[in-house]
Amino acid sequence: MWSQSEKVRRFFVENLRLKKDGSCVISGSEARHMTKVVRMRPGDRFELMGGEGERFLAVVRSIGPRQVLVDIERALVASAPSPVEITLCQAILRSDPMDYLIQKTSELGVDRIFPFFSMRTVAKIESEKFEKRVRHWQGVAVSAAKQCGRPLPARVSSPTSLPELLIGLSGEECLKVVLWEEEESMGLKGLLKESAKKERVIGMVGPEGGFSMEEIRMTRKEGFIPVSVGSRVLRAETAAMTLVALVQYEWGDLG
Structure with missing residues (x-):
C-alpha cells in the first residue's frame, strides 16, 4: 500500500x-x-x-x-503554497553556478527567476541560443520541483538586460531588495523584521563581480532597497540562496 x-x-x-x-x-x-x-x-x-x-x-x-x-x-492533496511569492532577478552566472543556483532556489520555493545581463556579467550567451538555454534552465527547475515535491516548478524567463528588466518590474506593489556587498546600514533580515509583510518580494542578485554604482543607482530609482546579508563575502549563487531562505524563514513557510 x-x-x-x-x-x-x-x-x-x-x-x-x-x-x-x-x-x-x-x-x-x-x-x-x-x-x-x-x-x-x-x-x-x-x-x-x-x-x-x-x-x-x-x-x-x-x-x-x-x-x-x-x-x-x-x-493527491497538494501542499499549501508559501504565503509569500518570491521573484528572483539574477545576473547570469557561468553555466555550473547558474544551474546550481536555479536548482537550490527552486527547492527553497522561488516562484519566478528573471536572468539578466549586467555590466560585470562574465558569462556570454548568444541571442540565438537564448531559447535553448532557457529550456535547459527550466529543466533544472522542474527536476528540483520533482526532487522536493513542490507542486509547481519555478518559472525561468528569457534573459534580458538590467534596464529592460527594471522597466518590466516598474509599478509592482511589493518589497523590492537588491543585494549589495557595499551596503553597511541595512541588512535583509532586519528589513524583513521591521517591514509589514507583503504578499510578494522581488530580490535582485548581481554577477560574480557584483553591481556597479551606476547599476545600484538604477535599481534605487525603481524602488529597490540595497541590503546586505551579513559581513561574509558570499559567492553570487550562495547570496541568492541566502536571500530566498531568509525571506521564506521570516515571511514564508521555512522553519
Whole structure:
C-alpha cells in the first residue's frame, strides 16, 4: 500500500490531459526518462505532477516506443503554497553556478527567476541560443520541483538586460531588495523584521563581480532597497540562496 510519506518517483507533465477513462499519455523527455533512465515497467506506481499544480498517484499501464500510457488511481492533496511569492532577478552566472543556483532556489520555493545581463556579467550567451538555454534552465527547475515535491516548478524567463528588466518590474506593489556587498546600514533580515509583510518580494542578485554604482543607482530609482546579508563575502549563487531562505524563514513557510 503506497502512502504519501513513502519515497516515490515523481514525473512532471506541463500540459496534463486526462482522458475520460482516467488514463493519460506521457511523451517527450519525461517518457524517455521513465523508460530509458528509470526503466519503469507496467504496474509501477509514481506521482504525476501537472503544470497547474495537480498531483496524482498513477500506475504504468503500458510502454510504447515513444510514449507511456498510465492510469490515474487517485488525486493527491497538494501542499499549501508559501504565503509569500518570491521573484528572483539574477545576473547570469557561468553555466555550473547558474544551474546550481536555479536548482537550490527552486527547492527553497522561488516562484519566478528573471536572468539578466549586467555590466560585470562574465558569462556570454548568444541571442540565438537564448531559447535553448532557457529550456535547459527550466529543466533544472522542474527536476528540483520533482526532487522536493513542490507542486509547481519555478518559472525561468528569457534573459534580458538590467534596464529592460527594471522597466518590466516598474509599478509592482511589493518589497523590492537588491543585494549589495557595499551596503553597511541595512541588512535583509532586519528589513524583513521591521517591514509589514507583503504578499510578494522581488530580490535582485548581481554577477560574480557584483553591481556597479551606476547599476545600484538604477535599481534605487525603481524602488529597490540595497541590503546586505551579513559581513561574509558570499559567492553570487550562495547570496541568492541566502536571500530566498531568509525571506521564506521570516515571511514564508521555512522553519
